[in-house]
Amino acid sequence: MAVFETVLQMMAMVALGAFWRWRQPGRVPLAPLRSAITELVYHLLLPALVLRVLWQAELGLQSLAISVVAASGILVAMAVATFVCRRCGIAAPLAGAAILAAAFGNFTYMGLPVLIAVFGDWAAGIAIQYDLFASTPLLFTVGILLASRYGHVHEAVHPLRRLAAIPPLWAALLAMVLNLAGVPLPAGLAQVLTYLGNGVVPLMLLAVGMNLEWRGLDRERLGPLVMVLLVQLLLMPLVVWGLSGPLGFRGELRLALVLEAAMPSMVLGIVLCEHFRLDTAFYAAAVTVSTILGLVTLPAWYLLLGGA
Secondary structure, three states: OOHHHHHHHHHHHHHHHHHHHOOOOOOOHHHHHHHHHHHHHHHHHHHHHHHHHHHHHHOOOHHHHHHHHHHHHHHHHHHHHHHHHHHHHOOHHHHHHHHHHHHHHOOOHHHHHHHHHHHHHHHHHHHHHHHHHHHHHHHHOOOOOHHHHHOOOOOOOHHHHOOOOOOOHHHHHHHHHHHHHHOOHHHHHHHHHHHHHHHHHHHHHHHHHHOOOOOOOOHHHHHHHHHHHHHHHHHHHHHHHHHHHHOOOOHHHHHHHHHOOOEEEOOHHHHHHHHHHOOOOHHHHHHHHHHHHHHHHHHHHHHOOOOO
């Protein structure tokens, strides 16, 4: 089964990151090393990959449809998670972390390498548009407002200012302008961007592994964790599957969207939880468990929807 082998290979990279976290064989402490890897990818390597892919991608109504489908899946997941947390009377810091974990998947750090490995380079554009045109804007607007409401940090939140400070988003906007203007990508620049972009996948997967931990699991958090897993790994891909058909997505393109929606909880949410004093331990545990379960759920979605 190609998708199972692909996910297994991705998980092997994640496991290497987790091993590094456990053994810490280098002289650099884990936290600075993890931060340095994330900052390198976030500020240089990922923008280079985004620029190369979107500069050459086919943009148009399909890009808008991808954004609509992705945003709908995230908003439905957020609404369901919020309703469940309120009905169950979950404490605010835990509820805020659970809603973020349920609504925002690891669409770039896991989605990008998985889609490329399963479908080929063309699928990189799906993952990037899904994240940068839907997930990232929602995370840094609605997500931050939600985190500030459930957290204990009472400060002026400027979502648009935060959104404007995202290097991959600026790279995406520049790529769209050049693409739509018909400016060709110079061969020399394309090679440089390729060299930089090739480092994104292995480093992202190692960083995911370095962030995995279990300390947030106990009886009190078990119910919210089950809710997160059901919403993130089952409900959101089901919503995306239901919406993508009427919007004209077929075949591998539709399957790629569903797999992207089925990604485990995003790693970046740990930073938001720490900043807004949400339940960071629970969030990290949700990332860990959902990432491990992804080894089963991603191939299951692939087979269920007719993947070869």
